[in-house]
Amino acid sequence: MGFDVYLRWKGMTPSEESAQYTGYSMVHGHVGYLRWPYEEPNPVLALLKPWMTDAYPEEISGVPSADLVKRLPEAKDAILSYDDISDQVKVEIVESFANFVILYEKKEKDGLNPVIEVR
Numbered sequence: 001m002g003f004d005v006y007l008r009w010k011g012m013t014p015s016e017e018s019a020q021y022t023g024y025s026m027v028h029g030h031v032g033y034l035r036w037p038y039e040e041p042n043p044v045l046a047l048l049k050p051w052m053t054d055a056y057p058e059e060i061s062g063v064p065s066a067d068l069v070k071r072l073p074e075a076k077d078a079i080l081s082y083d084d085i086s087d088q089v090k091v092e093i094v095e096s097f098a099n100f101v102i103l104y105e106k107k108e109k110d111g112l113n114p115v116i117e118v119r
Helices: 014-018 043-051 065-080 087-109
Strands: 002-008 033-037 058-061 115-118
Touching: 002 043, 002 087, 033 043, 033 087, 043 065, 043 087, 043 115, 065 087
Parallel strands: none
Antiparallel strands: 002 033, 002 115, 058 115
């Protein structure tokens, strides 16, 4: 069990959406998918908590990408402080979170109204 986070945007193709169904991979931020167990420290909460409610699933829209960029260091710290995974995997997960935000920024810049779904 854990957080599944999907990035959606206007004009998203079926192949872009299907690329996000990765079997709970923790390293597919580049396609708009993040995964993390409910355990602490939690980088999903570090990144998205200001916009999350207790409703699941939920959609978060209208977040300026600059605000997500500002929260990335906190998410990175949460990942790096987690004890149950190797340092190499931690680096890959940090990169995945950064890639998710980069993709969000691109979709925002292109006017495609990105929305973050948390399940």
